[in-house]
Amino acid sequence: MSRRAIYCSHCGRLIGSSDDRCPWCGARRPGLFASLGDLNRVDPDGQGLVKAIITVNVIFFLLSLVISHNRMGGMGMSLSPFSFLSPGERSLLVLGATGTVPMEIGGYWTLVSASYLHGGILHLLFNMMALRQIGPWVAMEYGPSRMFVIYTLSGVLGYLVSFLAGVPLTIGASAAICGLIGALYYFGRSSGGRYGMAVSKEVNGWLISLVLFGLVMPGINNWGHGGGVLGGVVLGKLLGYQQQRKENSVHRILMVITVLGTLAILGLAAFQALTYSPHGHSF
Secondary structure (H helix, E strand, O other): OOOOEEEOOOOOOEEEOOOOEOOOOOOEOOOHHHHHOOHHHHOOOOHHHHHHHHHHHHHHHHHHHHHHHHHOOOOEOOOOHHHOOEOOHHHHHHHOOEOHHHHOOOOOOHHHHHHHOOOOHHHHHHHHHHHHHHHHHHHHHHOHHHHHHHHHHHHHHHHHHHHHOOOOOEOOOHHHHHHHHHHHHHHHHHHOHHHHHHHHHHHHHHHHHHHHHHHHOOOOOHHHHHHHHHHHHHHHHHHOOOOOOOOOHHHHHHHHHHHHHHHHHHHHHHHHHHOOOOOOOOO
């Protein structure tokens, strides 16, 4: 039987599949979780990961509409264009909307689930268009594993800030997307050079647009946006980008942990919503 060549997760060089240690750097072969998270090999530009995130958002939006219509008394109506074809508030609550209302009764898991819920078809469309543009760019500069960690934890930090600010109920992927913007902002300012200056200029335009949009449009969670940007800057600095250090097994393990945690929380949210009975609940 011929030996199959694999990549060392530490130095990136080819080694034999039966080697216990890398002959180049001496690192042990990665375990299961590190191997599962090695997206740099199978999805180096992050396109597949971004499509997976978008798919989950679409699935949960459709689920929220179905639950609103079939189990909770019809879909919500609003004069706002961002609430067109919108799920009802009760369905969003049981699916994991976050804020002071669910958090004060122990719904800390909603800090993750809220990033996969949207209040209307335009809300979903605009967020997914932004993610489709920004996500692969962050994956290129940070690697796909770090991109997902930044996306997930920035969303959590953004919604934690909005909770501390007293926002009662909030949803949407924008806090997590703002984290990606924050990571790009840190990259541009830190890397310097002509390319870094171009990145900074582009991101500064986005940040100004975010502020103006938040001032003009009602119902925008500016606390969540600001917390997401701050989270992206901090995580970008802590995790580093590709020019500073390549993705390693630690980054990939962090990515696997965040993926498994997100899937567990979303699975819990879906189960809770599908088995929900309005009788005996205070929502």
